Amino acid sequence: MNSKHLEIISNALGISKSSVQSTADLLADGATIPFIARYRKEKTGSMDEVQVADIQKYIKKLDELEQRKASILESIDEQGKLTPELKAKIIASYDANEIEDLYLPYKRKKKTKADIAMENGLEPLAKLIMSQRNLRIDEMAKKYLNDQIKTVGEAISGAQDIIAEWVSEDQDIRERLRHSFRRFGTIHSKVIPKKKDEAEKYQDYFDFQESLSRCPSHRYLAMMRGDHEGMLRVSLSIDNERALEMIERKYLRGQCEETYLIRDAIADSYKRLIIPGVETQIFNEFKEKADDDAIKVFSENLRQLLLSKPLGMKAVMAIDPGFRTGCKVVCLDQNGDFLEYQTIYPHPPQNQIIEAKNILKSLAYQHKIKAVAIGNGTASRETQQLVQSVQFEDKVDIYMVNESGASIYSASEVAREEFPDKDITVRGAISIGRRLMDPLAELVKIEPKSIGVGQYQHDVHQGKLKENLDITVTSCVNTIGVNINTASQHILTYIAGLGPALAKNIVAYRRTNGDFTSIKELTKVPRLGDKAYEQAAGFLRIREGSNPLDNTGVHPESYPVVASMARDSGMTLHGFLEDATIRKQISLDKYVTDHIGLPTLQDIMKELDKPGIDPRGVAAPFAFDVRIKSIEDVHEEMIVPGIVTNLTNFGAFIDIGAKQDGLLHISQITKKFIQSPADVLSLGQELTLKVMSVDAARKRVNLTLLF
Numbered sequence: 001m002n003s004k005h006l007e008i009i010s011n012a013l014g015i016s017k018s019s020v021q022s023t024a025d026l027l028a029d030g031a032t033i034p035f036i037a038r039y040r041k042e043k044t045g046s047m048d049e050v051q052v053a054d055i056q057k058y059i060k061k062l063d064e065l066e067q068r069k070a071s072i073l074e075s076i077d078e079q080g081k082l083t084p085e086l087k088a089k090i091i092a093s094y095d096a097n098e099i100e101d102l103y104l105p106y107k108r109k110k111k112t113k114a115d116i117a118m119e120n121g122l123e124p125l126a127k128l129i130m131s132q133r134n135l136r137i138d139e140m141a142k143k144y145l146n147d148q149i150k151t152v153g154e155a156i157s158g159a160q161d162i163i164a165e166w167v168s169e170d171q172d173i174r175e176r177l178r179h180s181f182r183r184f185g186t187i188h189s190k191v192i193p194k195k196k197d198e199a200e201k202y203q204d205y206f207d208f209q210e211s212l213s214r215c216p217s218h219r220y221l222a223m224m225r226g227d228h229e230g231m232l233r234v235s236l237s238i239d240n241e242r243a244l245e246m247i248e249r250k251y252l253r254g255q256c257e258e259t260y261l262i263r264d265a266i267a268d269s270y271k272r273l274i275i276p277g278v279e280t281q282i283f284n285e286f287k288e289k290a291d292d293d294a295i296k297v298f299s300e301n302l303r304q305l306l307l308s309k310p311l312g313m314k315a316v317m318a319i320d321p322g323f324r325t326g327c328k329v330v331c332l333d334q335n336g337d338f339l340e341y342q343t344i345y346p347h348p349p350q351n352q353i354i355e356a357k358n359i360l361k362s363l364a365y366q367h368k369i370k371a372v373a374i375g376n377g378t379a380s381r382e383t384q385q386l387v388q389s390v391q392f393e394d395k396v397d398i399y400m401v402n403e404s405g406a407s408i409y410s411a412s413e414v415a416r417e418e419f420p421d422k423d424i425t426v427r428g429a430i431s432i433g434r435r436l437m438d439p440l441a442e443l444v445k446i447e448p449k450s451i452g453v454g455q456y457q458h459d460v461h462q463g464k465l466k467e468n469l470d471i472t473v474t475s476c477v478n479t480i481g482v483n484i485n486t487a488s489q490h491i492l493t494y495i496a497g498l499g500p501a502l503a504k505n506i507v508a509y510r511r512t513n514g515d516f517t518s519i520k521e522l523t524k525v526p527r528l529g530d531k532a533y534e535q536a537a538g539f540l541r542i543r544e545g546s547n548p549l550d551n552t553g554v555h556p557e558s559y560p561v562v563a564s565m566a567r568d569s570g571m572t573l574h575g576f577l578e579d580a581t582i583r584k585q586i587s588l589d590k591y592v593t594d595h596i597g598l599p600t601l602q603d604i605m606k607e608l609d610k611p612g613i614d615p616r617g618v619a620a621p622f623a624f625d626v627r628i629k630s631i632e633d634v635h636e637e638m639i640v641p642g643i644v645t646n647l648t649n650f651g652a653f654i655d656i657g658a659k660q661d662g663l664l665h666i667s668q669i670t671k672k673f674i675q676s677p678a679d680v681l682s683l684g685q686e687l688t689l690k691v692m693s694v695d696a697a698r699k700r701v702n703l704t705l706l707f
Contacts, residue, residue: 001020001021001024001059004094005059005062006020006021006024008058008062008094009055009058009059009062012058013051013054013055013058015045015047015051015055016045018045019043019044019045019047020055022040022043022044022045023036023043023044023047023052023055024055024059026040026043026044027052027055027056027059030531030535031535032474032496032497032535033049033052033053033056033471033474033475033496034049034474034475034478034479034496034539035496035497035534035535035538036052037049037051037052038478038538038553038555038603039538039555039557039600041597041599041600041603042596042597042599042600046599049471049475053471062094065094065096065099068096068099069090069091069093069099072090072099072102072103073087073090073091075103075106075107075108076103076106079106081106086102089102090102090103097174097175097178097281097285098171098175100281101169101171101174101175102171104168104169104171105169112161112165113158113161113164113165114161114162114164114165116158116161117158117159117161117162118162120144120146120148120149120158121144121146121149122144122149122155122158122159122162123162124144125140125141125143125144125155125156125158125159126159126160126162126163126166128140128258129156129159129160129163129258129261129262130163130166130251130258130262131258132252132253132254132256132258132259132262133256133258134254134256134257134258135257135258136257137156137257137258137261138152138156141155141156141159142155156261159261160261160264160265160268161265161268163261163262163265163266163269164265164266164268164269164272164273165269165273167247167251167265167266167269167270167273167274168269168273168274168277170250172250173246173247173250173274174274174277174278176246177238177243177274177275177278178278178281178282178285180238180239180242180243181212181236181238181278181279181282182212182213182282182285183213184211184213184238184239185211185212185213185236185237185238185282186209186210186211186212186236186237186238187209187210187211187212187215187220187223187234187235187236188208188209188234188235188236188237189205189206189207189208189209189223189226189227189232189233189234189235190206190207190208190232190233191205191206191207191231191232191233192230192231192232192233195230195231198231199226199231199232202222202223202226202231202232204222205222205223205226205232206232208223212236212282212286215286216293216649216650217289217290217291217292217293217294217649218290218293218294218455218456218648218649218650220286220287220290221290221291221294221455221456221459221460222456224287224290224459225456225459228459235279236279236282236283240270243270244266244267244270247266247269247270248263248266251266288461290460291460291461291464291465292464293649294454294455294456294457294459294460295454295460295464295465295468295469296468297454297455297647297648297649297676297678298449298453298454298455298457298465298468298469299468299469299471299472300647300678301453301454301646301647301683302448302451302453302454302469302472302473303472303475303476304453304647304682304683304684305402305439305443305451305453305683305684306439306440306443306444306472306473306476307439307440307476307479307480307616308439308440308616308619308683308684309616309617309618309619309620309684310436310437310438310439310440310614310616310618310619311371311399311436311437311438311618311619312437312438312614312618312619313334313335313437314334314370314371314437315331315332315333315334315367315368315369315370315371316331316332316336316369316370316371316372316373316433316436316437317329317330317331317332317360317363317364317367317369317371317372317373317396317433318330318331318332318372318373318374318375318401318429318430318432318433318434318436319372319373319374319375319383319387319429319432320375320377320403320406320425320428320429320432321374321375321377321378321379321380321382321383322347322378322379323347323348323349323378323379324348324349325425326343326344326345326350327343327344327345327346327347327356327379327383328341328343328425328426328428328429329341329342329343329344329359329360329363329429330426330429330430330433331363331366331367331369332430332433332434332437333367335486336433336434336437336438336441338419338422338430339367340363340366340367341422341426341429342359342363344356344359344360346382346383346386347379347382347383353386356386357386357389357390360386360387360390361390361391361392361393364390364392364393364394364396365392365393365394368394369392369396370394370395370396370397371396371397371398371399371436372387372396372397372398372399373399373401373432373433373435373436374387374398374399374400374401374432375401375403375406375428375429375432376400376401376402376403376655377403377659378659380400380659381624381628381629381630381657381659382629384398384400384624385626397621398621399436399619399621399622400622400624400655400657401432401435401436402435402452402645402655403428403431403432403435404450404451404452404453405443405446405447405450405451405452406428406431406432406435407424407428408446408447408450409427409428409431409442409445409446410424410425410427410428410431411424412445412446414445414490415427415431415445418488431445436619440476440477440480440491440616441487441488441491444473444477444490444491444494445488445490448466448469448470448472448473449465449466449469452646453645453646453647453683454646455646455648473494474494474496477491477494477495477539478494478495478496478539479615480614480615480616481539481540481541481553482495482539482540482541483540483541483542483543484506484510484516484519484522484540484541484542485510485515485516485542485543488507489503489504489506489507490503492506492507495536495539495540496535496536496539497531497532497533497534497535497536498532498535498536501527502525502527502528502532502536505525505526505527505528506522506525506528509524509525509526515542516542516545517542517545517546518542518545518546518547518550519537519540519542519545519547519550519556520556522536522537522540534557537555537556538553538554538555538556539553541612543612547559547573548573548574548577548611549562549573549577551611551612552607552608552611552612553603553607554604554607554608558596558600558604561591561593561596561601561604562576562604562608564591565583565586565591568590569582569585569586577608577611580609583605583608583609586605588601588602588605622641622643622686623641624640624641624642624655624656624657625638625640625641625656625657628640628656628657628658629657629658629659630658630659630660631658631659631660631694631696631699631701632696633658634656634658634662634691634694634701635691635694636691636692636693636694637690637691638690638691639688639689639690639706640656640657640688640689640690640691641656641686641687641688641689642654642655642656642657642662642686642687642688642689642703643655643684643685643686643687644681644682644683644684644685644687645661645683646661646683647676647677647678647681647682647683648677649666649676649677650665650666650677651663651664651665651666651668651669651677652664652669652677652681654687654689654703656689656701656703658701660699660700660701661701662689662691662701662702662703663700663701663702663703664677664687664689664703664704664705665702668692668702668703668704668705669681669705670705687705688705688706689703689704689705689706690703690704690705690706691703692704
């Protein structure tokens with residue numbers, strides 16, 4: 001990494017140059033973000049995954065900027081116009097807008113009015129006007145008349161076109177105007193009159209304006225979506241009079257005939273050439289910022305959802321509710337394997353309640369069911385009440401499961417590979433049951449943006465969204481770790497250093513050779529080399545394997561130091577792992593080497609304290625208000641339990657059992673000031689709320705948190 005890039009990243013992220021350089025070197029060597037953050041703390045200064053990912057993104061951004069600069073320099077050089085001064089300016093700049101401004105005069109574009117005027121020989125006249133020497137311009141203009149320029153007025157007008165283009169290409173002026181938009185600009189939105197009836201969801205923006213610098217990302221994206229859909233017209237404005245005065249101060253000197261001509265050219269340049277381009281840059285700049293904010297919220301929501309508490313290894317009955325088409329019921333064993341499928345019709349129009357209850361009771365007894373997972377879509381509350389009324393032989397807990405994206409999974413290639421002989425509705429019910437058992441293992445099979453925990457996911461930059469969500473999924477999978485003997489091919493693809501091909505080879509090897517007995521056996525998997533082993537080994541688990549460390553997050557490269565600690569304590573490895581008292585007596589400083597420092601040793605001891613323990617905890621049932629089945633059952637002043645299903649910058653969406661999530665606005669979350677709902681709330685959090693208002697027609701419920 002060159003010194004300038006190193007300085008830029010270090011200053012932007014507030015990370016030491018040495019840590020940035022070490023991280024960049026590791027990334028260049030093929031190391032993954034989870035591996036670097038977990039197992040190379042000595043080199044990075046104990047940076048977390050977010051910091052490592054930020055460095056990776058900055059490196060990519062700077063590389064792309066360098067490629068753009070190289071392309072621009074080549075283009076200008078081909079035109080024979082690349083001076084040493086211009087080249088130096090472009091190479092030295094790391095402001096994308098500034099670079100484009102420097103390129104603007106040389107950018108290949110459609111023939112402009114100024115180009116035509118220059119072709120007609122009017123550039124010397126434009127220079128005379130710009131000199132502002134109080135010349136007799138009418139007389140001077142006569143010298144430039146020809147077959148194309150027949151009058152003095154045409155000559156002067158053409159010269160003004162040239163001046164207008166010169167002003168528009170002034171990098172300093174463009175940057176000052178961008179600064180004005182950023183600090184003092186206003187964003188406006190108005191409904192397009194003939195679209196008013198169709199644009200009801202944008203009612204808040206029918207006649208709206210706000211300081212651009214204060215416009216939050218969700219509002220900006222909402223307005224831009226309305227504009228894109230042709231429902232709204234969105235524009236930006238600044239104080240044009242002050243802006244023009246600023247330009248005039250730079251170009252006008254004294255009062256003469258030329259002054260008035262230049263002033264008119266400036267006004268034309270400002271309206272016709274400068275503002276459209278600068279506005280587009282500002283729109284794009286704020287769009288990028290809004291995208292980043294929205295993606296950040298989405299990524300954090302996804303992280304919380306993926307790390308939701310699992311039920312664990314228990315036999316589950318899963319129900320995908322429905323009215324006319326019935327409820328799809330599947331039974332899964334404690335490993336999540338499919339056992340049996342039936343359809344029941346307890347709801348209108350069939351109303352086969354007794355038969356449905358008997359089937360549920362029989363299935364639960366036959367398959368030793370410990371929990372029922374009910375999808376939270378259509379007929380969910382009615383189905384929940386039905387299941388609650390069944391007199392099961394043994395205790396059965398009932399869970400409502402968020403089924404967002406289940407239909408996406410059902411129709412996916414992954415689902416077809418898993419259950420080629422099952423109907424799409426059966427696959428959906430299986431997914432609901434498995435989500436309860438292990439949300440992470442099941443949700444990684446679905447495209448993250450289809451899970452339903454973000455906003456404006458279709459409006460933000462799709463490449464950037466995918467990149468960030470993939471990083472989040474990878475982080476979650478590696479944070480928890482994966483049992484190599486039970487993991488699906490799909491979840492293995494997210495293990496650091498693996499990917500689809502190696503994940504497939506691991507499953508194939510397991511199918512042929514039986515369960516892995518040690519992590520080291522991973523090296524026998526076809527095409528899995530030393531680098532992939534180094535990256536993946538610490539995130540894979542083997543329960544009851546030949547080495548107890550294989551069921552921990554200790555990396556195999558550190559096994560010798562743990563074995564040394566055990567020997568020094570006069571114990572076997574198994575005994576050392578089982579005796580926390582002995583481990584607490586270890587002096588870690590004694591085991592520090594050139595390769596292993598205190599951060600790694602401290603992490604090792606933490607892992608030994610919780611071998612094989614899932615850090616997510618265990619799922620618990622949640623009960624909605626029995627009075628509520630739909631939004632029609634919700635009334636003002638009701639006190640209701642709810643569960644957080646989505647977090648945005650402006651509030652939290654809460655499932656209160658009404659089939660339509662209510663909104664808990666940020667102002668109703670706490671009496672204290674908070675930047676974001678995520679400061680105090682998390683997905684899946686259980687709350688007690690009060691209903692403030694209900695708009696059944698628009699399907700809106702406004703809630704407040706009981707303080």
